[in-house]
Amino acid sequence: xxxxxxxxxxxxxxxxxxxxxxxxxxxxxxxxxxxxxxxxxxxxxxxxxxxxxxxxxxxxxxxxxxxxxxxxxxxxxxxxxxxxxxxxxxxxxxxxxxxxxxxxxxxxxxxxxxxxxxxxxxxxxxxxxxxxxxxxxxxxxxxxxxxxxxxxxxxxxxxxxxxxxxxxxxxxxxxxxxxxxxxxxxxxxxxxxxxxxxxxxxxxxxxxxxxxxxxxxxxxxxxxxxxxxxxxxxxxxxxxxxxxxxxxxxxxxxxxxxxxxxxxxxxxxxxxxxxxxxxxxxxxxxxxxxxxxxxxxxxxxxxxxxxxxxxxxxxxxxxxxxxxxxxxxxxxxxxxxxxxxxxxxxxxxxxxxxxxxxxxxxxxxxxxxxxxxxxxxxxxxxxxxxxxxxxxxxxxxxxxxxxxxxxxxxxxxxxxxxxxxxxxxxxxxxxxxxxxxxxxxxxxxxxxxxxxxxxxxxxxxxxxxxxxxxxxxxxxxxxxxxxxxxxxxxxxxxxxxxxxxxxxxxxxxxxxxxxxxxxxxxxxxxxxxxxxxxxxxxxxxxxxxxxxxxxxxxxxxxxxxxxxxxxxxxxxxxxxxxxxxxxxxxxxxxxxxxxxxxxxxxxxxxxxxxxxxxxxxxxxxxxxxxxxxxxxxxxxxxxxxxxxxxxxxxxxxxxxxxxxxxxxxxxxxxxxxxxxxxxxxxxxxxxxxxxxxxxxxxxxxxxxxxxxxxxxxxxxxxx
Numbered sequence: 001x002x003x004x005x006x007x008x009x010x011x012x013x014x015x016x017x018x019x020x021x022x023x024x025x026x027x028x029x030x031x032x033x034x035x036x037x038x039x040x041x042x043x044x045x046x047x048x049x050x051x052x053x054x055x056x057x058x059x060x061x062x063x064x065x066x067x068x069x070x071x072x073x074x075x076x077x078x079x080x081x082x083x084x085x086x087x088x089x090x091x092x093x094x095x096x097x098x099x100x101x102x103x104x105x106x107x108x109x110x111x112x113x114x115x116x117x118x119x120x121x122x123x124x125x126x127x128x129x130x131x132x133x134x135x136x137x138x139x140x141x142x143x144x145x146x147x148x149x150x151x152x153x154x155x156x157x158x159x160x161x162x163x164x165x166x167x168x169x170x171x172x173x174x175x176x177x178x179x180x181x182x183x184x185x186x187x188x189x190x191x192x193x194x195x196x197x198x199x200x201x202x203x204x205x206x207x208x209x210x211x212x213x214x215x216x217x218x219x220x221x222x223x224x225x226x227x228x229x230x231x232x233x234x235x236x237x238x239x240x241x242x243x244x245x246x247x248x249x250x251x252x253x254x255x256x257x258x259x260x261x262x263x264x265x266x267x268x269x270x271x272x273x274x275x276x277x278x279x280x281x282x283x284x285x286x287x288x289x290x291x292x293x294x295x296x297x298x299x300x301x302x303x304x305x306x307x308x309x310x311x312x313x314x315x316x317x318x319x320x321x322x323x324x325x326x327x328x329x330x331x332x333x334x335x336x337x338x339x340x341x342x343x344x345x346x347x348x349x350x351x352x353x354x355x356x357x358x359x360x361x362x363x364x365x366x367x368x369x370x371x372x373x374x375x376x377x378x379x380x381x382x383x384x385x386x387x388x389x390x391x392x393x394x395x396x397x398x399x400x401x402x403x404x405x406x407x408x409x410x411x412x413x414x415x416x417x418x419x420x421x422x423x424x425x426x427x428x429x430x431x432x433x434x435x436x437x438x439x440x441x442x443x444x445x446x447x448x449x450x451x452x453x454x455x456x457x458x459x460x461x462x463x464x465x466x467x468x469x470x471x472x473x474x475x476x477x478x479x480x481x482x483x484x485x486x487x488x489x490x491x492x493x494x495x496x497x498x499x500x501x502x503x504x505x506x507x508x509x510x511x512x513x514x515x516x517x518x519x520x521x522x523x524x525x526x527x528x529x530x531x532x533x534x535x536x537x538x539x540x541x542x543x544x545x546x547x548x549x550x551x552x553x554x555x556x557x558x559x560x561x562x563x564x565x566x567x568x569x570x571x572x573x574x575x576x577x578x579x580x581x582x583x584x585x586x587x588x589x590x591x592x593x594x595x596x597x598x599x600x601x602x603x604x605x606x607x608x609x610x611x612x613x614x615x616x617x618x619x620x621x622x623x624x625x626x627x628x629x630x631x632x633x634x635x636x637x638x639x640x641x642x643x644x645x646x647x648x649x650x651x652x653x654x655x656x657x658x659x660x661x662x663x664x665x666x667x668x669x670x671x672x673x674x675x676x677x678x679x680x681x682x683x684x685x686x687x688x689x690x691x692x693x694x695x696x697x698x699x700x701x702x703x704x705x706x707x708x709x710x711x712x713x714x715x716x717x718x719x
Contacts, residue, residue, distance in 0.1 A: 017383020
């Protein structure tokens with residue numbers, strides 16, 4: 001007798017760079033207890049996908065867990081799925097890298113489990129219509145995608161009773177529609193509700209099926225789910241209920257669902273799960289979309305018209321967050337470099353290691369942001385940049401080139417950037433936005449100093465007023481409904497920046513701007529330099545940026561020219577910087593001039609990371625501290641953990657401000673304040689006229705000992 005089938009696929013993943021304790025907690029709370037329980041129910045057969053990142057970690061820390069999976073694969077209780085080894089969003093990376101990533105995970109599964117995967121996990125279920133050809137060519141037979149994708153294409157939920165066939169240029173792929181209703185009921189509904197729902201589906205279509213595929217972390221590592229799934233025995237009760245109803249219901253792996261005669265043909269639009277499409281919207285549309293969804297639900301119109309309401313798409317994050325775009329474009333740039341070297345160097349160790357670092361840097365997690373931390377998690381961004389910079393360093397070793405300075409549209413905004421590549425560092429300038437330095441990476445240290453995050457208004461910030469601390473939360477709810485906060489008073493940190501928090505940002509403040517006004521983001525500008533276009537010139541190893549701008553004050557408008565030059569050397573981590581300021585005025589004009597730089601060493605309140613001013617450490621010198629020092633020459637940030645330091649030395653004495661960048665974001669654990677870097681401001685009260693004023697700086701990045709020795713040498717010279 002044919003039975004109604006619930007096809008289950010689980011996806012387990014941890015980001016590149018995630019803390020070891022997070023891996024371990026997820027293993028102890030979700031991956032291990034699920035497997036331990038599953039072993040007791042041999043009639044429950046499922047599909048499992050794990051990213052290569054997680055396979056590698058478990059192989060190292062819990063090899064017995066891998067052996068247990070091996071046994072369940074052998075008995076066919078678990079079937080394994082492939083995908084990109086480092087869990088990339090496939091549409092975000094070059095096609096050549098897609099094949100490489102899938103081949104790497106295929107190889108691991110074949111070597112470790114002696115099996116060939118037929119199905120693939122589509123990262124974040126982000127679909128675009130050209131994917132069937134690529135996946136088909138990679139040997140993939142089927143993938144699960146959300147029913148949302150089908151609904152947007154005009155299908156009714158009642159039609160989604162089995163697999164569908166799609167193609168691109170004649171390359172076929174089977175699609176399994178994931179039920180959103182199942183994703184919300186498992187494990188957040190009661191077992192009784194779930195069985196009732198399945199029974200209703202079976203009554204309509206006794207030989208049919210429904211697809212469930214979602215994150216395995218829902219079974220233990222999401223907030224309150226460990227207690228819900230294991231201590232309160234939701235998962236055991238669910239398995240028992242399936243067996244109790246085995247006369248009409250069975251659980252099968254996804255490959256068996258894919259082998260059922262197809263329901264029909266489907267061509268899907270670019271899409272992901274509904275929440276992702278919502279998250280990708282800018283703040284105002286984000287709120288408007290949410291309001292309209294509520295309107296439809298309140299007026300009982302969601303089922304009739306919901307298919308016509310959708311958010312943006314994943315690529316919207318490349319517009320919404322400049323930091324995502326910069327990281328993405330650096331990844332594409334390095335991929336292109338490797339592709340050009342492939343024919344000649346593909347068998348060299350440096351090439352292979354660089355390629356693996358590139359693949360690791362394609363891990364999707366910091367390239368978007370939703371209910372999970374994503375982009376807002378600095379340690380995840382740092383890990384991506386570490387792999388990108390290491391790949392970059394290895395490529396330079398293969399190429400054996402001297403210093404290069406190039407001009408091209410690095411970030412794809414229609415304007416050329418200036419890219420400086422030496423054997424010690426990489427720097428990128430953005431002339432059309434204030435001549436800002438948007439990247440400074442250290443090749444030897446495999447580290448990006450400028451991996452900061454701009455403070456933004458987010459659509460979900462409106463929910464901060466409703467958020468409660470975990471000890472005040474009620475019974476287990478879906479993560480999509482639960483609003484938690486990790487601490488009180490976070491609304492005080494909801495500041496919004498109007499420019500990108502990077503380096504060499506030129507301010508001409510109004511005369512009243514002091515530390516407190518800058519700290520509160522309530523400062524005015526007389527100048528038009530922060531966001532406007534600078535002319536650029538490259539000569540030898542020197543980059544010069546200049547702008548003929550304006551000072552706009554109450555009673556007059558005066559021309560002001562700012563020119564800044566940067567001198568690089570091939571085997572040096574030091575940049576010599578010279579500013580020249582000239583006013584279109586015979587008489588001297590008072591200006592409140594400041595240069596802003598932003599650097600990030602990730603841990604704001606750690607004893608091994610601190611600020612030095614004129615080579616001295618104050619009592620409160622954490623990177624997340626607030627401070628001001630008048631008549632100083634230098635400020636340094638030291639990271640003893642990574643053995644890195646960066647120092648900005650001014651030949652002229654200056655007023656130095658330093659203050660942290662805190663963002664307020666939403667993660668699976670609730671609202672949280674996150675340190676995203678330290679802002680350093682060198683402030684000068686100057687008198688400018690047609691006679692140029694010159695300000696000289698040295699920006700030096702190295703280890704702590706070298707930085708301190710550098711400062712001592714400079715101080716000796718000054719004294």
